[in-house]
Amino acid sequence: MNITGSLTQVLPIEDSSQIGHARRTAQKLAEQHGFDENDAGRVALVATELTSNVLKHAQRGEFHLRVLARPDNGFGIEMQTVDRAQGFDLDACLADGFSTGGTQGIGLGAVSRQTNVFDVYADHRGAVLLARIFPRNDRQADIRFGVSQHSLHADPACGDVWHLAYQDCRISALVVDGLGHGEDAERAGLAGAQAFARAPFADPVVLMEDLHQEMLGTRGGAVAFAQFDSQRDGLTFAGVGNIGASLLDPAKSRGLASHPGIVGGQYRKAKPFDYAHVNGHLLIMYSDGLLSRWNLKDYPGLVHRHPSVIASVLHRDLCRGRDDVTVLVVDLEATHG
Numbered sequence: 001m002n003i004t005g006s007l008t009q010v011l012p013i014e015d016s017s018q019i020g021h022a023r024r025t026a027q028k029l030a031e032q033h034g035f036d037e038n039d040a041g042r043v044a045l046v047a048t049e050l051t052s053n054v055l056k057h058a059q060r061g062e063f064h065l066r067v068l069a070r071p072d073n074g075f076g077i078e079m080q081t082v083d084r085a086q087g088f089d090l091d092a093c094l095a096d097g098f099s100t101g102g103t104q105g106i107g108l109g110a111v112s113r114q115t116n117v118f119d120v121y122a123d124h125r126g127a128v129l130l131a132r133i134f135p136r137n138d139r140q141a142d143i144r145f146g147v148s149q150h151s152l153h154a155d156p157a158c159g160d161v162w163h164l165a166y167q168d169c170r171i172s173a174l175v176v177d178g179l180g181h182g183e184d185a186e187r188a189g190l191a192g193a194q195a196f197a198r199a200p201f202a203d204p205v206v207l208m209e210d211l212h213q214e215m216l217g218t219r220g221g222a223v224a225f226a227q228f229d230s231q232r233d234g235l236t237f238a239g240v241g242n243i244g245a246s247l248l249d250p251a252k253s254r255g256l257a258s259h260p261g262i263v264g265g266q267y268r269k270a271k272p273f274d275y276a277h278v279n280g281h282l283l284i285m286y287s288d289g290l291l292s293r294w295n296l297k298d299y300p301g302l303v304h305r306h307p308s309v310i311a312s313v314l315h316r317d318l319c320r321g322r323d324d325v326t327v328l329v330v331d332l333e334a335t336h337g
Helices: 017-032 037-058 090-094 105-113 183-198 203-216 306-318
Strands: 001-003 011-014 059-067 075-080 116-121 126-133 145-150 158-168 171-178 222-231 234-240 244-248 251-256 274-277 282-286 323-331
Touching: 001 059, 011 017, 011 037, 017 037, 017 059, 017 075, 037 059, 037 075, 037 105, 037 126, 075 171, 075 306, 105 116, 105 126, 116 306, 126 306, 145 306, 158 183, 158 323, 171 183, 171 282, 171 323, 183 203, 183 222, 203 222, 203 234, 222 282, 234 244, 274 323, 282 306, 306 323
Parallel strands: none
Antiparallel strands: 001 158, 011 059, 059 075, 075 126, 116 126, 145 323, 158 171, 171 222, 222 234, 234 274, 244 251, 244 282, 282 323
């Protein structure tokens, strides 16, 4: 299956009037993507509790919303709340009956049972809460990836583009950063993603050249892709330009090497690099809208959280605020047909 990249939809949560807007937005998105009345109601309930919880413990934050492609050609809904408050009482919030103020007070513990995926990370910097909901007839496993993608100044055009492909025991992940930002940068990024989507598991040198040919006549950009094969327990990485990438497990982190140049402009043939013994690792790829000097060990326990939570925490704390930004996190363990 191919997962085409999209921006993260962000709604501010700063007063109680915005809770209803968040609920309606999430419910409508679910209905537009095939959720029946009961399942869309679950989405609305969870959206209300998550956003109410932000106001109660943080006074302000953000509600992040995304549509998830599913293996059966259906869709799921991902909701996250992101805040910068201190003193999040996770145990209290997860207790059934804990009121989040102006709601049914069913508590996040009960809300978690309405979801297919529920995860939390909280420390002195703030909290990120994740909920993924699939229609009740969707019996497929969660696809363990996460992405946080935001354009500069909330521009509808984003020069960063990402794409994911799953095939049996293989995963291929792409991030493109078109030069600059705005429509021309987006055009460059989309051209590269279009070439990648045609053959995401092709020979890396050939695939990079295909992206180069497709991006000729555009601004060009930085490109990186990673091809993972769980059967050989290895990953091949090819990069041109300043897309950052790391392989992480609880014990260590390995940076992945790119070559200088501009795809669609000038670059030398991109020699791919192979990395062995990567089953169970996290792959993190990010554009230069994110600060490059970070260490997941500064966030105790975060490496064990859902990839979507990891992506949002990194974006919250490390976004430069001067460019489009993409953080793509993929768990290198699942097998999907």
